[in-house]
Amino acid sequence: MSKNLKLGIFGFGVVGQGLYHVLEETKGIKAEVLKICVKHPNKKRPLPERYFTFQKEDILENPEVDVVLELIDDPEAAFQIVSTALKKGKAVVTANKKMVADHMTELYDLQKKYNVPILYEGACCASIPIIRNLEEYYDNDLLSAVEGIFNGSTNYILTKVFAEQKSFGEALTEAQELGYAETDPTLDVGGFDAKYKLCIILNHAFGLFVNPDDVFNYGIQNISEFDIKIAREKGYKIKLVAKSRKIGNRVVAMVIPKFVNEKSELFKVENEYNGVIVEGAFSEHQFFIGKGAGGYPTGSAVLSDISALTYNYKYEYKKTKQVSNLELSSDIELTIYLRFDDPSLIDKDDFIKILEEYKALENQYIIGKINFSKLVSAKWLSSPKVNMILMHNGDENHR
Amino acid sequence: MSKNLKLGIFGFGVVGQGLYHVLEETKGIKAEVLKICVKHPNKKRPLPERYFTFQKEDILENPEVDVVLELIDDPEAAFQIVSTALKKGKAVVTANKKMVADHMTELYDLQKKYNVPILYEGACCASIPIIRNLEEYYDNDLLSAVEGIFNGSTNYILTKVFAEQKSFGEALTEAQELGYAETDPTLDVGGFDAKYKLCIILNHAFGLFVNPDDVFNYGIQNISEFDIKIAREKGYKIKLVAKSRKIGNRVVAMVIPKFVNEKSELFKVENEYNGVIVEGAFSEHQFFIGKGAGGYPTGSAVLSDISALTYNYKYEYKKTKQVSNLELSSDIELTIYLRFDDPSLIDKDDFIKILEEYKALENQYIIGKINFSKLVSAKWLSSPKVNMILMHNGDENHR
Numbered sequence: 136m137s138k139n140l141k142l143g144i145f146g147f148g149v150v151g152q153g154l155y156h157v158l159e160e161t162k163g164i165k166a167e168v169l170k171i172c173v174k175h176p177n178k179k180r181p182l183p184e185r186y187f188t189f190q191k192e193d194i195l196e197n198p199e200v201d202v203v204l205e206l207i208d209d210p211e212a213a214f215q216i217v218s219t220a221l222k223k224g225k226a227v228v229t230a231n232k233k234m235v236a237d238h239m240t241e242l243y244d245l246q247k248k249y250n251v252p253i254l255y256e257g258a259c260c261a262s263i264p265i266i267r268n269l270e271e272y273y274d275n276d277l278l279s280a281v282e283g284i285f286n287g288s289t290n291y292i293l294t295k296v297f298a299e300q301k302s303f304g305e306a307l308t309e310a311q312e313l314g315y316a317e318t319d320p321t322l323d324v325g326g327f328d329a330k331y332k333l334c335i336i337l338n339h340a341f342g343l344f345v346n347p348d349d350v351f352n353y354g355i356q357n358i359s360e361f362d363i364k365i366a367r368e369k370g371y372k373i374k375l376v377a378k379s380r381k382i383g384n385r386v387v388a389m390v391i392p393k394f395v396n397e398k399s400e401l402f403k404v405e406n407e408y409n410g411v412i413v414e415g416a417f418s419e420h421q422f423f424i425g426k427g428a429g430g431y432p433t434g435s436a437v438l439s440d441i442s443a444l445t446y447n448y449k450y451e452y453k454k455t456k457q458v459s460n461l462e463l464s465s466d467i468e469l470t471i472y473l474r475f476d477d478p479s480l481i482d483k484d485d486f487i488k489i490l491e492e493y494k495a496l497e498n499q500y501i502i503g504k505i506n507f508s509k510l511v512s513a514k515w516l517s518s519p520k521v522n523m524i525l526m527h528n529g530d531e532n533h534r
Numbered sequence: 535m536s537k538n539l540k541l542g543i544f545g546f547g548v549v550g551q552g553l554y555h556v557l558e559e560t561k562g563i564k565a566e567v568l569k570i571c572v573k574h575p576n577k578k579r580p581l582p583e584r585y586f587t588f589q590k591e592d593i594l595e596n597p598e599v600d601v602v603l604e605l606i607d608d609p610e611a612a613f614q615i616v617s618t619a620l621k622k623g624k625a626v627v628t629a630n631k632k633m634v635a636d637h638m639t640e641l642y643d644l645q646k647k648y649n650v651p652i653l654y655e656g657a658c659c660a661s662i663p664i665i666r667n668l669e670e671y672y673d674n675d676l677l678s679a680v681e682g683i684f685n686g687s688t689n690y691i692l693t694k695v696f697a698e699q700k701s702f703g704e705a706l707t708e709a710q711e712l713g714y715a716e717t718d719p720t721l722d723v724g725g726f727d728a729k730y731k732l733c734i735i736l737n738h739a740f741g742l743f744v745n746p747d748d749v750f751n752y753g754i755q756n757i758s759e760f761d762i763k764i765a766r767e768k769g770y771k772i773k774l775v776a777k778s779r780k781i782g783n784r785v786v787a788m789v790i791p792k793f794v795n796e797k798s799e800l801f802k803v804e805n806e807y808n809g810v811i812v813e814g815a816f817s818e819h820q821f822f823i824g825k826g827a828g829g830y831p832t833g834s835a836v837l838s839d840i841s842a843l844t845y846n847y848k849y850e851y852k853k854t855k856q857v858s859n860l861e862l863s864s865d866i867e868l869t870i871y872l873r874f875d876d877p878s879l880i881d882k883d884d885f886i887k888i889l890e891e892y893k894a895l896e897n898q899y900i901i902g903k904i905n906f907s908k909l910v911s912a913k914w915l916s917s918p919k920v921n922m923i924l925m926h927n928g929d930e931n932h933r
Binding site for chain 2 (some may be wrong): 153157160161162163164261262263264268271273274277400403408415416417418419420421422423424425426431432434435436438439442446447448449453454457
């Protein structure tokens, strides 16, 4: 029979409150909130005072607490809480993607050492059960690629900018007001949030432990009206895409804006939705769409982890045991669109081949083939007056 | 640690062979095939003879066998095997939708009585983990609807008929040759296969035990060139859709051909793929696409069940315990397209309202509102010269 779990929660923001309400309205789950640890003593809160504490020991040192839910913003404080909880033999559920991505190795070791699970489905694409799905692929060579839209707020922004001709700033403010955006918008807009999720997925898909700093991310902050016009003319939308592909013993991974045409499954993933494509040897092609942001979808994923703990579920990390010489690689040819106003800003010699060139008074662009390793180290890419977008078939030749 | 499971398999057709190869190539799973029980002693088989037996006792009475995989065609023989296995304390994995749908109550009782799990993810939409996903919704009132394309072979046929102007018979033969179609094609084409899956889903979504005979199914066998022409003119595709929706304490369920337009997520689900839309209170709208037929996708779902057994997973059937006055109902208004050549074949008085009428020399159709309970009992619906298709917004007013 399933256990009646006692929960201690850290953080009571969008996700914490979402979880509380989901839990409250879900009679089928036997779990009870004992304490909620919060930072600011003076904030007004929608629950009676007796639930709240400002001392983390009230949860971490409380022998009654079975499960610690870590739902705070600060990744380093979160790691302190989570590692202490695991050392005390408490199961952990977290939705903190940066914390998990930054400390994957330590969290893996702590779980093994203290024989206690940590689950983090809510950290990846909220309502899409992607980690559990990837755990169902038992060998890393049975998976060839995971690709998708992993960030709800940038997808919301791009949808609004595209469909409703809103300005970038206007759409961002709207996303923040709706609770889809991280407190620091550069985390979303710069592709960092999607990258943390990708790093977690790289582990469950291929068994790789990667440092997020080693994975390339390029955001949507430089997208201009001109870029959008070009996309429209070509029948594309622009989506911020997280990609990973296993090629022999190399894994290529990146977060990058991409032109997608209507044949792509990602074309129709709009607003705060996320979409994930999984290419496997036997199931071949699976596609998942679901809400990727917001307190309720994330709360519901957290609840699903709590429920899994009642039957002693834990991630098996099977693929980490199969990895021998697998490594992250940037040796792949990409076809990119590169827009700039002044040709002195960029270096065409970095390209293997220029396929198209366009010049007008205020805008120029080239479409060309470039090695990913060259792109990663290109100085011109950091200019705010330059924008880069992966072509819709930008790495097709490697499929 | 996960157990090393010993498997006894019944049946070595498309799914059995698919499973064997998936298992063979999946080093990450510790499970071993002990015996395979087959019916025909003289068939040529791709494995050494020592694997095979023609006596079911060699598996059912073998104390070494932990898990019985039931992968045969005949639902009644399958139920005998499965119920015996459960009584002997052996876990069961099956992909037999008709058997599970027909015997849901008995299987539920056997599991409880003998405290041994039966898993059947492979019975519903092959590579889409729909049952496990529905198990993650803990209360039936947190789910409002499950709808989708549940049958790969009819979707393959409709895709070919639509996109490649193939004839119905030609497309069916092709689907059978590819191993997507059931041995008896009326199971697929008549919507029975989709209905069995829907019945299983009705249990895991809403907690209902239903007799498949009580669920309405209308197939695609009467679709004519004219219907396809009309669909094209209106910008629709025809999809065979399984639908269920909870409205208060009633659940409406049916399998029915439906016009879908490009705004529907099902529009792009083509060939042997299945697609399932889940509407939930907290995750709101999830959509899953994956291969819905074929030995490998089904084998991979079966393997995922085998793996789940290594950590003692079982379905919780939480919603069956929450059901008090929930019942299957056909009291809902539908908007349907009805085509016929002779108006004496149908009875317009059955309709609440006729919205459109079209007459030509050889074909006539009406589009009108009708109560579902009226439709279910309409005699004219059994005429092979009549065809009925649900309009794309056919029950929208109840959403």
